[in-house]
Amino acid sequence: MAQDGGGADATPPAVSTPGMKRQFEGLYASWRDAMANQDFAAWQQVTSQARQGEIRNQIVSQRLSYPEAMFLSELGAPSVDALIHVDTLVRGDTASAVYFGKADFGISEAAEVRDNFVVLRFVKEFGVWKYDNLRVIKFGDDPEVLLKLRNRDNSFLEAPEFQPALVPPPIPGLVGNPDYIAELWVTAVGYEAKVTINAQHKSAIANDSGRELINGGLVKGSNRLTLEVKEIPVDAGTPRHLEIGIYGAEKAEDKAERFYHFRSTAGVQPENLVTTFSVPGS
Secondary structure (H helix, E strand, O other): OOOOOOOOOOOOOOEEOHHHHHHHHHHHHHHHHHHHOOOHHHHHHHEOHHHHHHHHHHHHHOOOOOOHHHHOOOOOOOOOOOOEEEEEEEEOOEEEEEEEEEOOOOOOOHHHOOEEEEEEEEEEEOOEEEEEEEEEEOOOOOHHHHHHHHOOOHHHHHOOOOOOOOOOOOOOOOOOOOOEEEEEEEEEEEEEEEEEEOOOEEEEEEEEEEEEEOOOOEOOEEEEEEEEEEEOOOOOOOOOEEEEEEEEEOOOOOOOEEEEEEEOOOOOOOOOEEEEEEEOOO
8 A cells, every 4th residue: 555655757767877787786686695595694784774674574563583484485586687677777875777578486387477577676875775675567568668668768667666766765663573463454435544553554545445464563452543534536426435444363374353443424524533442452
């Protein structure tokens, strides 16, 4: 549900800087080696502080052991050696390197791997570039994009999904070990909803629906929810609707219980609210 930090319409596109290709590929290769070798110290050296904090919080919020759980994923980091380097874009202290081809994450048969764009993102911290994250952009066999790519017309890279973020991502505060693993479910049609849980998890969604892991999970006893909501345009004839659900379980294998539910009333504008809800235990 979180919005991407990419470029905005009024912001000039990042500068094409192909000369940074080798440095960024070397940095990404070091990151891949650290993951493959389960070398936590090496991983810390090449990974942005913001990403370290985000990954640590995600693991802890699932009541797993950090950093051990980070190395258990079956999803591998693809090599870019066999991919086409489209361009490297730099905007101040953020950058993205864009590739095209069949990226192998190690979870599909070779014949099932399709051509897609792979965007590697980097940030500069205290004057040193660090790897931040990888994103796959599926273009759906769009013939216009393929034609531009074939003709070396990189104008499509001005789209936000390819552009570096406007500023480096913030370093998150570290969450404590939760009593419950929890998910937030939100549907917001005709509304923009901002939800904060226990001052640790923040989420924003507008004219969409989705679910996500709650950063910091839930604690036994009282938990706090803050909702900020405003009306936004919606297609004519589409009824406005806002619904929020919070589900949790002490263990991943347990059946989740619903601990909080809010549903708007037809024709009534939902209001901002601050409330608490209880979770079993003390």
